[in-house]
Amino acid sequence: MAKSHNSKAEVGSNPAPGNNGRFAVAILAAGKGTRLKSRYPKVLHHVGGKSLLAHVVAAATRLCPAQDVYAIIGHDAERVKEAMAGSGIGFILQKEQRGTGHALMVGEEALRNYDYVIVLSGDAPLISQQTVERLRDQHLHEGADMTLLTAVMERPYGYGRIIFRNGGREVEAIVEEKSLTASQRALQEINAGFYCFAVKALFQHIRQLGTDNKHHEYYLTDMAAILAKAGKKVIAVQADDAHEVLGCNTRQELAEVDAELRMKKCQQLMDSGVTIYQPQTCVIDSDVTVGPDTVIEPFVHLLGATRIGAECRIRSYSVIINCELGEGVLIRNGCVMDDSRIAAQAVLGPYTHLRPGCHIAEGAHMGNFVEGKKLKLGKGSKAQHLSYLGDAEVGEGVNVGAGTITCNYDGFGKYPTVIGDRAFIGSDATLVAPVKVGKGAYIGAASCITEDIPDDALAIGRGRQVNKEGWARRKREERAAAKKT
C-alpha cells in the first residue's frame, strides 16, 4: 500500500501492506426525508419496484457479506427494520437524527473493529457495484484516509461541492449548497454522498465535527476538511455516469430515478432477446425475468417477482404481479393478474382477471371478463366469457359456458366447486358450492346447481318453459278495446 502523502500523517492509519483489511459497509438510512412530505420514511419509498434501501442493500451485499453491512436507521426505525428483515444485515439505531456525521458517531461501536468503512447513501439506489469497487480500490491503492465519490453535474443545485487543493485531485473541503459562496455555486463537481474511510482516522477525528451550520447538524462532509487539515489524505474518485449517484430527496427525483431504473431494466431485457415496443411506456420491476422472443406491447406492467417464459406475447394494458408464465403464453389486452401461475400455450384475455392463487394449465383459455380466484383450470379447458370461478377445481377439457358463476360464499364461509374432466357447463349456470360436477357431465343452460352431479349425467335445474298460445295477441286486443271506451 502506498505511503501517506504527508510525513506528518500518523503511521498506521491503514492496515499493513498486503493486508486488504476488514471492510464494513454503513448505509445512511435514518433520515426522515422531509422534502418528500410523506408519512413513510424516505428509504422505504419505492423506485423500480423496490424500496430505495433494498436497492442499496443489494449493492452492498455484492461487496461484502451481509453481516458486515449495517444500516443506520432512526426515523420510523421499526418499520424500516421490518421491511429489511431477512436481508441478514445489521442495524444501528440513530435515535435522534442530528446529521450524516452524527450517524457515523453513533455507529462507532459497531464499526471500529473494521479497518475500512464504505459509506453508502440509503437514498441513492442507482449506484453500481463497479463504481463502489472503484472507490474502494482507489482508496486502497492511494492509501487514503478518506476517499469520496464525486460526479460532474450540469445542474449541481442541492449537492455539496468539492474544493480541490491547488487544482489537483486532493480534496480540501466539501461545501454544502447552503454555505456556497457565489463563485463556488458554479462548481459542477459534486459530492455524491459515498465515501470510503480508514476507520482509525475517521474515529480519531470524528469528535471534531461541529454543528455550526444552517441545520445545526453534524455533517459527515465536514470530515473532508477536518482530515485534510490534520494532514490526512483525502481524495476524490469521479463516477463515470452522474446518473448513478442521483439521490431521491423529492417526489420529482423519485420519479426521475424510477424512470432511469425502468429504462435500464428494459434495456437489459432487450439485450437478452425480449422485444419491447415503446419501452418508455412499460413499467417493469427490477426482479422480473422474461424469456427470449417474448414480445411486450406498449403500456404493460410486469411487477414484483413475475417470471415470464420464452415466446410469450403480452398485449397492451395488462398488469401482471408476482405471476409465473410458461412458454408461448398469450396475454391479450387489459388482463390483471396477481400471484398466479399460467402454464405454456395458455391464452388469456382480453380483460381476464386472475386474483391470487390461480393455476391455469397448459393450453387453457380464459376470455373476456372472466374472473378467477384460487382457480385450478385444467389442461385445454375453456372459460371464454363473463364468468366468476372462485375456489374452483376444473378438470381437463372442460367447457365453461358464458356467464357461469361459482357461488363460493354464503356470507360466512368459502366453499369449493369441483368440476370433472370433459364436463360441459351450459351458459348462465350457477354452481352453489360446495358442489361436485362429475366427469363428462352436462349442465343445461341457466341451471342453478345445488346438488352433486354424477359422471356422464345431464343436470337441469331451472323452471320448465310454458308456451301460452295466443296470449300476447289477446293482451293487445284487450288494451286496444279499453282505450276506445
Ligand code: UD1
Ligand atoms: C448529502 C451530503 C451532500 C451530498 C448529497 C448527495 C451531507 C451533509 N451532505 O446531502 O454533500 O451532495 O448527500 O446525495 O452529508 N441521514 C442519516 N442520519 C441523519 C441525517 C441523514 O442517516 O442524521 C441519512 C439520510 O437518511 C440519507 C443520507 O443520510 O439517506 C443523506 O442525507 P440527506 O439529508 O439526504 O443529505 P443531502 O441533503 O442529500
Ligand code: CA
Ligand atoms: Ca440525499
